[in-house]
Amino acid sequence: MANITNDVFFATISELAARLRAKEFSCVELTRAFTDRFEKLAPQYNAMALSLRKEALSQAKDVDRELKRDRTRGPLQGIPYGAKDLFAVAGYPTTWGARPYAAQVFKEDARVIQKLTSAKAILIGKLSMIELAGGGNYSSAAASLTGPGLNPWDRERWSGGSSSGPGSAVAAGLVTFALGSETSGSILTPSAFCGVTGLRPTYGLVSRTGAMALSWTLDKIGPMCRSAEDCALVLHEIAGADTQDQSSSGRGFNYTPRFQRKPAEITIGYSKADFEGWEDPGARATFGAALEVIKAQGFVLKEVKLPDFPYGALLSTILAGEAGSIFEEFIRSGQVDQLADAQQIAGLKSYLDVPATDYLRAMRVRSLVQEAIHELMLDVHVLLSPTRYEIAPRVSDSLDRRGPGPIPPAGGLSSMIPAANLAGLPALSLPCGFIEGLPVAISLVGRAFYENQLVGIGNAFQKQTDWHRRKPPM
Amino acid sequence: MKVSRRALARTLIAGAAVATLPGQAPPAASTDTDVALAQARTQLRNTGLIVRAVPLPMSVEPAARFAPRA
Numbered sequence: 001m002a003n004i005t006n007d008v009f010f011a012t013i014s015e016l017a018a019r020l021r022a023k024e025f026s027c028v029e030l031t032r033a034f035t036d037r038f039e040k041l042a043p044q045y046n047a048m049a050l051s052l053r054k055e056a057l058s059q060a061k062d063v064d065r066e067l068k069r070d071r072t073r074g075p076l077q078g079i080p081y082g083a084k085d086l087f088a089v090a091g092y093p094t095t096w097g098a099r100p101y102a103a104q105v106f107k108e109d110a111r112v113i114q115k116l117t118s119a120k121a122i123l124i125g126k127l128s129m130i131e132l133a134g135g136g137n138y139s140s141a142a143a144s145l146t147g148p149g150l151n152p153w154d155r156e157r158w159s160g161g162s163s164s165g166p167g168s169a170v171a172a173g174l175v176t177f178a179l180g181s182e183t184s185g186s187i188l189t190p191s192a193f194c195g196v197t198g199l200r201p202t203y204g205l206v207s208r209t210g211a212m213a214l215s216w217t218l219d220k221i222g223p224m225c226r227s228a229e230d231c232a233l234v235l236h237e238i239a240g241a242d243t244q245d246q247s248s249s250g251r252g253f254n255y256t257p258r259f260q261r262k263p264a265e266i267t268i269g270y271s272k273a274d275f276e277g278w279e280d281p282g283a284r285a286t287f288g289a290a291l292e293v294i295k296a297q298g299f300v301l302k303e304v305k306l307p308d309f310p311y312g313a314l315l316s317t318i319l320a321g322e323a324g325s326i327f328e329e330f331i332r333s334g335q336v337d338q339l340a341d342a343q344q345i346a347g348l349k350s351y352l353d354v355p356a357t358d359y360l361r362a363m364r365v366r367s368l369v370q371e372a373i374h375e376l377m378l379d380v381h382v383l384l385s386p387t388r389y390e391i392a393p394r395v396s397d398s399l400d401r402r403g404p405g406p407i408p409p410a411g412g413l414s415s416m417i418p419a420a421n422l423a424g425l426p427a428l429s430l431p432c433g434f435i436e437g438l439p440v441a442i443s444l445v446g447r448a449f450y451e452n453q454l455v456g457i458g459n460a461f462q463k464q465t466d467w468h469r470r471k472p473p474m
Numbered sequence: 475m476k477v478s479r480r481a482l483a484r485t486l487i488a489g490a491a492v493a494t495l496p497g498q499a500p501p502a503a504s505t506d507t508d509v510a511l512a513q514a515r516t517q518l519r520n521t522g523l524i525v526r527a528v529p530l531p532m533s534v535e536p537a538a539r540f541a542p543r544a
Contacts (some may be wrong), residue, residue: 314525317521345507346513350518354522361525361530364537365528366536367535367536368528
């Protein structure tokens with residue numbers, strides 16, 4: 001029986017794959033160790049929706065048979081992962097984090113699950129989430145069937161949402177990587193708050209078949225991992241055309257680290273205010289140091305401003321119109337009243353009142369947003385900003401009010417999350433330090449389908465820093 | 475106009491009865507749910523006002539297939 005040491009739980013995909021191939025342990029031993037850890041620790045963070053131990057061990061036996069015959073498939077073979085409970089797994093409950101859907105079971109796996117199964121990654125469990133991915137505008141971290149997602153760095157703090165479970169599970173070494181989703185911040189926020197590396201791909205790059213829809217215009221699926229490279233390895237497997245998904249761009253993704261541009265050929269747009277404008281000395285030092293690491297790599301930095309649009313209001317209106325339609329029967333039937341968060345219930349109900357003209361106007365303005373951001377990105381390859389402008393709030397605090405912590409500077413690119421989501425652009429969140437003992441991160445937003453460039457800059461940043469390797473106190 | 479005491483008494487009693495007939499009871503106090511829904515609707519309306527304030531040439535169409543500009 002192999003001795004699975006603690007460092008295994010915090011290894012990257014490549015490190016773990018190498019150790020599997022070197023037969024330090026079998027896939028069954030690895031899967032058992034991860035599943036034991038997941039079942040024991042995930043409830044402490046309210047991160048577990050469901051353990052899939054039996055299935056996982058069966059898949060692990062297959063992998064061991066293949067590895068014994070030296071039949072290698074790729075870097076994800078035998079790697080344990082978790083999936084936000086928004087993705088269908090055939091024959092098992094897929095709750096969408098919401099009490100009314102607690103017994104919902106689908107007959108087919110979501111496309112991304114199918115792809116990871118083909119790559120022989122091992123799904124060990126479903127991970128908790130904010131109910132219905134938070135579409136109704138929730139006010140509390142407890143807006144979930146499984147209770148508030150707790151942050152492994154401080155269990156009195158929120159892990160972020162709506163991919164709460166993925167954030168906690170990766171940070172705490174319960175899975176090597178996780179699948180999350182984002183409509184407006186749901187991959188980037190828990191990644192930032194939990195100190196993990198998260199990638200929101202370009203809209204249409206990853207199939208959404210079998211994933212709960214919240215907004216057809218805005219939903220994207222992406223990996224949350226221990227490193228930028230790990231995000232690329234997962235994206236390599238899950239990206240690709242799907243004729244069943246009307247939003248599918250038809251494009252795939254091949255991770256090509258050796259075809260990176262030299263840093264001097266890449267211009268990064270940023271705002272000085274975001275890095276030097278913090279009043280709090282700790283925040284200024286942390287974000288300032290991250291900027292210096294980027295500068296030291298030799299990238300060309302250029303100050304930019306986001307085009308002037310009410311991004312939040314536009315996104316809210318589009319989301320309201322689409323979520324109201326997606327969940328129309330759920331709302332009209334009264335099932336919505338069974339949700340955990342009163343503000344979310346009210347929000348969803350109000351969506352039935354969105355005038356068609358408001359929705360269409362927001363979609364038309366979105367055309368202008370896309371055009372304007374496209375123009376901006378003719379001059380820069382990437383936009384850099386803090387991922388979130390605050391640290392993880394206390395679980396007991398209302399999410400409607402800014403909690404205690406450093407006050408963000410005025411100006412800057414603080415509307416980046418709604419802006420880039422409206423434009424459908426990819427983003428990579430990289431842990432960059434700690435403020436008041438809690439992780440913070442920087443975000444790189446790239447041109448559409450330029451994920452390789454984002455990962456290249458991320459790799460360079462993570463070669464010079466070790467924030468992504470830090471482990472929470474357990 | 476002369477009204478008999480009996481007629482007046484009937485009118486007064488009928489008027490009092492009307493006030494307590496089913497369907498005509500005074501409205502119940504708003505519940506928390508109603509307040510939350512009213513607030514959500516107000517927020518939606520305010521958001522709509524913000525969106526409507528963005529200048530928009532007639533020729534601009536909705537982003538058709540939700541695809542990002544590559």
